[in-house]
Amino acid sequence: xxxxxKKATWNDGPDLAFAINNRANAAIExxxxxxxxxxxxxxLADDEGKLISLPSVYDRLDEMDRSRIASYAPIEGEKEYRxxxxxxLFGAYKPEGFISxxxxxxxxxxxxSAIFSYLDRGDPLICHDYYWAPYRKICQEFERDxxxxxxFTDDYAFNIKALEEAICEGxxxxxxxxxxxxxxANNPTGYSLSDDEWDKVIGILKxxxxxxxxxxxLIVDVAYLEFAGDGDEQRRFFKKFSLxxxxxxxxxxxxxxxxxxxxxxxxxxxxxxxxxxxIIKEFEASLSHxxxxxxxNGTHVAQNILIDLEKEEYKKxxxxxxxxxxxxxxxxxxxxxxxxxxxxxxxxxxxxGFFTFxxxxxxxxxxxxxxxxxxxxxxxxxxxxxxxxxVSEKKIPQxxxxxxxxxxxx
Amino acid sequence: xxxxxKKATWNDGPDLAFAINNRANAAIExxxxxxxxxxxxxxLADDEGKLISLPSVYDRLDEMDRSRIASYAPIEGEKEYRxxxxxxLFGAYKPEGFISxxxxxxxxxxxxSAIFSYLDRGDPLICHDYYWAPYRKICQEFERDxxxxxxFTDDYAFNIKALEEAICEGxxxxxxxxxxxxxxANNPTGYSLSDDEWDKVIGILKxxxxxxxxxxxLIVDVAYLEFAGDGDEQRRFFKKFSLxxxxxxxxxxxxxxxxxxxxxxxxxxxxxxxxxxxIIKEFEASLSHxxxxxxxNGTHVAQNILIDLEKEEYKKxxxxxxxxxxxxxxxxxxxxxxxxxxxxxxxxxxxxGFFTFxxxxxxxxxxxxxxxxxxxxxxxxxxxxxxxxxVSEKKIPQxxxxxxxxxxxx
Numbered sequence: 001x002x003x004x005x006k007k008a009t010w011n012d013g014p015d016l017a018f019a020i021n022n023r024a025n026a027a028i029e030x031x032x033x034x035x036x037x038x039x040x041x042x043x044l045a046d047d048e049g050k051l052i053s054l055p056s057v058y059d060r061l062d063e064m065d066r067s068r069i070a071s072y073a074p075i076e077g078e079k080e081y082r083x084x085x086x087x088x089l090f091g092a093y094k095p096e097g098f099i100s101x102x103x104x105x106x107x108x109x110x111x112x113s114a115i116f117s118y119l120d121r122g123d124p125l126i127c128h129d130y131y132w133a134p135y136r137k138i139c140q141e142f143e144r145d146x147x148x149x150x151x152f153t154d155d156y157a158f159n160i161k162a163l164e165e166a167i168c169e170g171x172x173x174x175x176x177x178x179x180x181x182x183x184x185a186n187n188p189t190g191y192s193l194s195d196d197e198w199d200k201v202i203g204i205l206k207x208x209x210x211x212x213x214x215x216x217x218l219i220v221d222v223a224y225l226e227f228a229g230d231g232d233e234q235r236r237f238f239k240k241f242s243l244x245x246x247x248x249x250x251x252x253x254x255x256x257x258x259x260x261x262x263x264x265x266x267x268x269x270x271x272x273x274x275x276x277x278x279i280i281k282e283f284e285a286s287l288s289h290x291x292x293x294x295x296x297n298g299t300h301v302a303q304n305i306l307i308d309l310e311k312e313e314y315k316k317x318x319x320x321x322x323x324x325x326x327x328x329x330x331x332x333x334x335x336x337x338x339x340x341x342x343x344x345x346x347x348x349x350x351x352x353g354f355f356t357f358x359x360x361x362x363x364x365x366x367x368x369x370x371x372x373x374x375x376x377x378x379x380x381x382x383x384x385x386x387x388x389x390x391v392s393e394k395k396i397p398q399x400x401x402x403x404x405x406x407x408x409x410x
Numbered sequence: 411x412x413x414x415x416k417k418a419t420w421n422d423g424p425d426l427a428f429a430i431n432n433r434a435n436a437a438i439e440x441x442x443x444x445x446x447x448x449x450x451x452x453x454l455a456d457d458e459g460k461l462i463s464l465p466s467v468y469d470r471l472d473e474m475d476r477s478r479i480a481s482y483a484p485i486e487g488e489k490e491y492r493x494x495x496x497x498x499l500f501g502a503y504k505p506e507g508f509i510s511x512x513x514x515x516x517x518x519x520x521x522x523s524a525i526f527s528y529l530d531r532g533d534p535l536i537c538h539d540y541y542w543a544p545y546r547k548i549c550q551e552f553e554r555d556x557x558x559x560x561x562f563t564d565d566y567a568f569n570i571k572a573l574e575e576a577i578c579e580g581x582x583x584x585x586x587x588x589x590x591x592x593x594x595a596n597n598p599t600g601y602s603l604s605d606d607e608w609d610k611v612i613g614i615l616k617x618x619x620x621x622x623x624x625x626x627x628l629i630v631d632v633a634y635l636e637f638a639g640d641g642d643e644q645r646r647f648f649k650k651f652s653l654x655x656x657x658x659x660x661x662x663x664x665x666x667x668x669x670x671x672x673x674x675x676x677x678x679x680x681x682x683x684x685x686x687x688x689i690i691k692e693f694e695a696s697l698s699h700x701x702x703x704x705x706x707n708g709t710h711v712a713q714n715i716l717i718d719l720e721k722e723e724y725k726k727x728x729x730x731x732x733x734x735x736x737x738x739x740x741x742x743x744x745x746x747x748x749x750x751x752x753x754x755x756x757x758x759x760x761x762x763g764f765f766t767f768x769x770x771x772x773x774x775x776x777x778x779x780x781x782x783x784x785x786x787x788x789x790x791x792x793x794x795x796x797x798x799x800x801v802s803e804k805k806i807p808q809x810x811x812x813x814x815x816x817x818x819x820x
Binding site: 041071 | 411412413414415416417418419420421422424425428432451453460461462463468471472476477478479480481482483484485515516518519522526527528529530544547548550551552586625627656657659671672673674675676684686688689692693695696698699700702703704705706707708709710711
């Protein structure tokens with residue numbers, strides 16, 4: 001007998017990334033961390049394999065009055081937190097229009113609420129065909145129609161034509177569609193859309209929005225924004241979300257997990273952008289309702305950390321620490337790219353983020369072989385995701401060598 | 411133009427309890443805490459009105475290795491956390507059968523997932539007619555049919571007959587129903603079902619479960635369990651969940667918010683109980699899927715605090731602190747009950763928890779009058795909820811006096 005309702009009955013087994021990470025940890029326990037390469041889980045580790053927690057972030061936690069930690073946050077999030085999220089997210093490239101942020105548990109909660117509130121059952125969510133699996137799961141949970149288009153052309157350039165076709169098809173089938181883009185520093189590929197590619201995406205959406213019977217929503221997951229380049233250039237595309245038509249809603253999904261090494265604190269926000277104040281008020285009401293009904297309110301301590309980090313003396317320290325992290329990750333990535341070239345290992349163009357991606361149809365088989373050598377990666381339908389965020393620079397040559405060995409085997 | 415889908419478009423305005431609490435805080439800012447009685451929000455405050463954070467809980471946070479705070483928890487929760495939740499929740503009264511706990515953000519997340527996975531759209535959720543508003547909101551969010559029965563007879567005894575009728579009616583209309591009971595120490599009334607009343611409830615459910623075409627789920631919200639009496643007597647009813655028929659699922663919703671003064675850390679669990687191992691595996695899969703799709707994983711630091719608190723030397727300190735809290739609350743409640751009797755103020759029988767409840771049809775009007783005197787309470791359709799958890803013993807006589815003044819005015 002089955003007691004759960006049909007739509008909530010699943011046989012997924014354990015989450016793949018978490019399950020492989022558990023095996024990696026067991027291997028480390030057994031063989032010591034120097035004998036294991038854990039390129040499975042998307043958290044930044046130092047060269048000894050220990051998860052990095054930024055001192056500037058956790059010093060704020062240590063100093064915080066306990067009643068600020070213990071107390072409830074407002075359902076929509078602390079007012080100051082919501083303001084700071086918007087300011088820090090967009091920087092010098094804040095779009096023109098009405099903007100509001102609603103707190104969520106990590107980026108996941110923000111993405112979930114964007115999909116829940118702006119697509120009805122059966123409406124298409126259009127996503128690149130390399131994607132973070134929970135996007136699809138969220139659509140399944142709420143019976144939205146998850147569809148993909150070919151992210152890349154054969155030479156790994158952004159496939160704007162495939163995207164346009166998917167949008168056209170979506171709009172033939174439904175009056176509402178949403179487009180989900182995870183950029184910059186896409187998970188799992190490391191790809192970032194260029195400003196020119198963003199212009200094209202927005203051009204297509206604006207053109208389609210000329211039909212006022214259609215409602216379009218652009219959901220942008222920027223979880224890896226802070227690891228997508230130096231300076232502020234990776235934020236330039238935000239400015240393009242200015243002055244869009246009313247029937248084209250934009251929701252940017254912010255997360256503190258990676259930018260603040262605060263994965264386990266579960267803190268993010270959905271940031272809505274519209275030319276219409278009314279549409280933004282409706283956004284706030286809808287996402288607050290979902291908050292109240294799913295997690296009630298956010299992790300107060302994490303919101304308060306972001307607020308406290310705004311003090312100039314702390315902010316400077318945080319920015320320096322983040323810069324160092326970024327540099328560490330870049331050294332690993334640069335070496336990975338160099339060694340891949342030397343080893344004739346094809347990879348998707350890497351622009352930033354926690355992962356590199358090796359396209360192959362034999363990902364599951366190869367990942368299994370790699371596990372036998374205590375190298376842990378995440379196999380996916382289209383290839384192998386390699387979490388360079390967790391691998392010391394020293395181990396990168398060996399990692400690339402073994403990947404190349406199996407990939408180029410036949 | 412409306413951009414959100416119809417089912418996710420709301421005009422609720424801000425959450426009433428949080429909005430009133432904001433006004434209370436503004437009044438404190440203006441007039442000082444001695445001039446204000448904040449009986450609005452359900453968090454324990456000391457006699458100076460400051461939110462209480464148990465040292466035993468937050469000392470664990472201070473001592474915790476930062477990478478344990480920063481890292482992701484497993485989607486279903488730390489294994490040890492899940493085991494400890496079950497052990498501590500049931501104590502000596504663990505039901506016989508298969509039992510599993512899945513981590514959630516507070517009790518809300520657990521209740522949400524029980525309703526989402528065990529009721530389909532349109533299926534009835536049957537609840538007492540004094541209830542925490544988010545129960546209804548969750549049903550609206552997911553299009554479940556929220557129904558109430560008269561919680562009390564005219565002399566404020568538990569109305570088992572009304573419950574039975576509601577169950578019969580529910581089962582006439584649908585093949586699946588769920589019953590939600592918030593006991594012991596019900597929010598908002600302070601009522602606890604007696605063991606005898608629980609026997610009757612379970613008797614009815616078992617009888618109805620004889621029809622094997624029906625699926626019944628009992629959801630029990632025990633958020634205030636630790637403030638519902640001395641010793642372990644308030645746990646005795648758990649044992650009654652043993653050996654129930656397979657088509658009668660039980661889900662107990664646990665929360666660390668109140669028991670550990672960890673409101674803002676968002677940590678709880680849904681605890682499923684069944685005679686069938688298969689049904690419990692399905693419970694785990696369904697609730698883990700929802701976790702992944704809504705908040706991804708729980709607040710790791712809170713799960714780790716519960717794990718660390720199990721060390722005997724810490725546990726003893728925690729239990730003593732909890733006992734003191736309970737005693738403080740009991741002094742406030744005892745005085746409230748005494749003064750209510752003296753002032754001929756009718757209240758619902760109080761057995762424990764953070765709230766007393768004064769039945770009246772003029773709740774909104776009276777709460778407004780009270781606010782003018784800097785007394786903040788929560789008006790509801792059936793009366794006034796008084797958060798004695800936030801009011802010092804010293805202020806209780808004045809609080810009761812003013813309540814009685816307006817209630818007995820006409």
